[in-house]
Amino acid sequence: MIRQDRMREFAARFALMLVVYAGFATREPSYYHVAGIASLLDGAFLTGVIALGVGLTMVAGEMDLSVGSMAALAGVLSIKLETFGVLPALVASTALAALVGAAQGWFIARLRINSLIFTVGTLIAFRGFALLLAGEQTVNIPIADLDATDFLSAHWLFLSPLGGLLIVVALLIFGLTTFTSWGREIYAIGGGRTEARAAGVSVRRPLVLAFAMSAGLAGLAGAVMSLQSDSATPLGYDAVLLDAVTVCLIGGVALRGGRGSVVGIMIGLFTLRFLVSGIASLGAPFWAQSLASGVLLISLILAEGGYAFLRRRRSFAGVGGLRGGMS
Incomplete structure (x- = not known):
C-alpha cells in the first residue's frame, strides 16, 4: 500500500513537471531547441548540485543551512588556487569543503547538537572566512589565465561541462543511496533514529557522510561557477539555500526525514527551472518568479x-x- 502511494505521488510530481514544461514550451520555442535545453541545464547546475547534497541531510532528519556560505568560500578559494591549474583548484576546494562538512556531521552526531542551530553558526563563520580570504572584495583570475577556464563554457549539442557534471553527480548520489549500505543508513536514521540505534545502525557514520556530501557538493558548485565566471565574491550564493530546499520539497523530500529520492529531487529541480525560466522568458519581473x-x-x-x-x-x-x- 505504501509503495503504491509513493508511486502515485511520484507520478503526480512528474505530471506536474510536464504540465509546467508544456505550458511554457507552447509559448516559447527555445524550450525544445538545443540551445534552450543547454541553457536550462546550465541554469540548473548550481541549485541542482547543492539540492542533491542538502537533500541527503534532510533525508537524515537534519538540515545544512551553511551551503551558501560554503559555496562562496569554495569559490573564493578556487580562484586563489587557479594558478596551480583549474582541476587542482576544483579538487582542492571540493575536498576541503567535504572535510569541513564531515567535521560538522561528526560534531552534530557526537554531541547531539541541533543541526539548524549549529549550521547557522557555521554559515556565519564560513562567510567570515570567505571575506577574510578575499580581502572583503571580489577576487578575479589573472588576465593571463583567463583562457584556462574557457572549456567550462563550451557546449556539445545540448550538453555543457556544467550540465554533464550535474548528471554525473545525480547518478553518483543515486548509486550511493540505492546500492550501498551507507546510503541506506541515511534513510534508516531519518526514518526513526531510536529504532535505528536499537537495530544496531550507526548514527554517527551516516550523519558524517550526509554533511560531508552536502558541504562537498556546495563547494564543488561554488568552485565551478566561480571558475566559469572567472571571479568570486565572498558574499555570493546567499539565496541558493532557499532554492535548494524548495527543489527538495517540490521533489518530495520530507522535512521530518526518512523520505526522498534523487529522481524526485531532479523532478523538483526541473519543475522549478521550467517555471522560473518560462516566466523570465515572458519578460516578467523578478518578483513574479519568486511569487x-x-x-x-x-x-x-x-x-x-x-x-x-x-x-x-x-x-x-x-x-x-x-x-x-x-x-
Whole structure:
C-alpha cells in the first residue's frame, strides 16, 4: 500500500513537471531547441548540485543551512588556487569543503547538537572566512589565465561541462543511496533514529557522510561557477539555500526525514527551472518568479496535507465500521 502511494505521488510530481514544461514550451520555442535545453541545464547546475547534497541531510532528519556560505568560500578559494591549474583548484576546494562538512556531521552526531542551530553558526563563520580570504572584495583570475577556464563554457549539442557534471553527480548520489549500505543508513536514521540505534545502525557514520556530501557538493558548485565566471565574491550564493530546499520539497523530500529520492529531487529541480525560466522568458519581473515559486510550493504542501487528511479520515472510518460490525 505504501509503495503504491509513493508511486502515485511520484507520478503526480512528474505530471506536474510536464504540465509546467508544456505550458511554457507552447509559448516559447527555445524550450525544445538545443540551445534552450543547454541553457536550462546550465541554469540548473548550481541549485541542482547543492539540492542533491542538502537533500541527503534532510533525508537524515537534519538540515545544512551553511551551503551558501560554503559555496562562496569554495569559490573564493578556487580562484586563489587557479594558478596551480583549474582541476587542482576544483579538487582542492571540493575536498576541503567535504572535510569541513564531515567535521560538522561528526560534531552534530557526537554531541547531539541541533543541526539548524549549529549550521547557522557555521554559515556565519564560513562567510567570515570567505571575506577574510578575499580581502572583503571580489577576487578575479589573472588576465593571463583567463583562457584556462574557457572549456567550462563550451557546449556539445545540448550538453555543457556544467550540465554533464550535474548528471554525473545525480547518478553518483543515486548509486550511493540505492546500492550501498551507507546510503541506506541515511534513510534508516531519518526514518526513526531510536529504532535505528536499537537495530544496531550507526548514527554517527551516516550523519558524517550526509554533511560531508552536502558541504562537498556546495563547494564543488561554488568552485565551478566561480571558475566559469572567472571571479568570486565572498558574499555570493546567499539565496541558493532557499532554492535548494524548495527543489527538495517540490521533489518530495520530507522535512521530518526518512523520505526522498534523487529522481524526485531532479523532478523538483526541473519543475522549478521550467517555471522560473518560462516566466523570465515572458519578460516578467523578478518578483513574479519568486511569487510563482512560492505559490507552487505552498500549493504542493497544501495538496499533500489535504491528501494525508483524507487518508486519515478513511482509515478512521474503516476502523469505526469494523468495530461496528464486530459489536
